[in-house]
Amino acid sequence: MKRSNLFEFEDFQWFPNIWRKPMTRLLLVVHRMFKTEPVITNLINDVLNQTGQKKIIDLCSGSGGPMELVYNNLKEEHAELEMVMTDLYPNQEAAKAINDKKNGISFRTTSVNALEVPSDLAGVRTMICSFHHMPPKVARGILENAKVSHQPIVVFELSDNSFPKLLAWTAFPINMILCLFITPLARPMTWYQLVFTYLIPLIPIFYAWDGAVSNLRTYTISDLDELLNGLEDETYTWKKEVIKQGNSKFLTLVGMPV
Template identity: 55%
Template sequence: MKRIHLFELEDFSWFPGWLRSCMTRLIVTVHRTLGSSDELAELLARALKESSSARIVDLCSGSGGPMLDVLERLNEKPGLEGVTLTLTDLYPNAEAARSINAREGSNVSYRTSPVDATELSGETAGLRTLVSSFHHMRPEGARKILESAQKSRQPICIFEISDNSFPAFLWWTALPVNFLMCLLITPLARPVTARQLVFTYLLPIIPLCFAWDGAVSNARTYTLGDLDELLRGLGDEGYRWEKGVIGGRMKKIYLLGIPTRPAGSGD
C-alpha cells in the first residue's frame, strides 16, 4: 500500500478533550469551505434509496463533521424527509452531544457511550458513514469495517478529503500549509471560543497540532489502489462495491458498499 500509518495526536486517549473539540470544529469549517455537504448528500441519497434505508449511523463523528448539514440537504429530497442520523465516536464529544441531544423534535442524536467502528453491534443497522475518518484505521481494522458492512448487509459510505496523490516521501510538505490554513479559517469556525483564539494566535498549540494531524492524514489516506487491496475477496451476489473520485474544489475519494439483497435472505 502507498499509505504510511504515522500517528495522529487525536487518536490518543490522553489527548485533551477541549483541544480535540477545537480541532474538530476546524475540520467542520474545512468541509464547508470545500463544499463537502453537497457532494456527500448526493452520494448518500443514492445509497439510501438503493438500499431502502431510512437511518444513517455516522462513525467517528467528532463534533459532527459535515453530517448535520448533509442531513438537512437529504431531508429536503423527495422520499428522504424521514431519514434520521445517529452520531457516534470512540471518544464522544460531550459538548456536541449535549447540544444535539437537547434539540426537541430533532431527527439527529449523538450517542454518548463510546462506539468502536471496528467492533459494531446489531444496534448499527442503517447506512454507515465514515467521513474523513477511515484513514485513522490500520488495514486490519479497515478491512473489518468493510467485512462487517457486507456480512450484515448494511450500506456504507467512506468519504475522504485528504490528498495522498503526492510521492509518499513528501508527506511532510503539508505541515506549513496546514499551519497557515488553521490561522486563516479559525475566525470561520463555530462556535469560536476565547480558548480557541488564545491557543491559536497567542500560544499556537492548535495550529501545530492541526498541521501535524492534517499532514499525517494525507499520508494515511487510502488511495484507490489501496482500496482495491482492502476489497480483495469482498463483493458477492448480494453486495456490491463502488469507488471513485469526486472533483470540485479538491478531489475527494469515496467508497460505497450497497446491499443488493437484504440481510437474512440467504446467500
C-alpha cells in the same frame, strides 16, 4: 500499500479538549472551504434511493463534523429520515448538545465499535473523514462487518493521497499558515482558541501535523483494492471513486448489498 501508519494528535484520549475543540471547529471550516457538504449529501442520497433505507448510522462521529448539515439536506427528500451518531469513545458534551435538539438526529452515548456494529443499528453506515484513522486490519474488518451484516456503507475522505510522500509534507508549513487565516471563521470562537493560535501558537502546530498526516494516512484507490480483496461477490458490491471538485480530490467508497 501507499498509506502511512502515522499518528494524529486527535487520536489520543489524553489530548486536551482545550486544543481538540478548536481543531474540530477548524475542520468544519475546511469542509465549508472545500464544499464537501453537497458531495457527501449526493453520495448518501444515492444509497438511500437505491436501498430504501430510512436511517443513517454515522460511525466514528467525533463531534459530529458536517453530518448535521448533510442530514438537513437529505431531509428535504427523505422526510422520515433519522440519523444516529456513534463513536467508540462518545464525546458526551457533543452528544448532549445534539440530543437536546431533538431534530431527528441522536447521538448514542454508549460505545459503538465500528468493527461490530450492534444489530439494532441498521441503516446506511457512514464514515466521514474517519476511515483513514483505521489501520488496514481494522479498516478491512469494518468493511467486512458491513458486508456480513448486509448493510450499506459510505466512506468519504477529504483527499486521495495521490501526492508523492515527500511532497505531501509540504502541507505542514502550508497548514500552519492556513490555520492563522481561517481561525477567525471558526464558530463558536473562544478565548482559548485565540490564545493558543496567536499568542502561544500550539494549535497551528497540531493542526498542521494532523492535516499533513491525515493525507498520508488516507487509503489510495489501489490500497482499497487490497482491502476489498475477497469481499466482493454476488451478494455485495463496492464502488470506489475519486471525485474531483475544483482543485480538490475526494476519495469515496460505497458498499451495498445486492
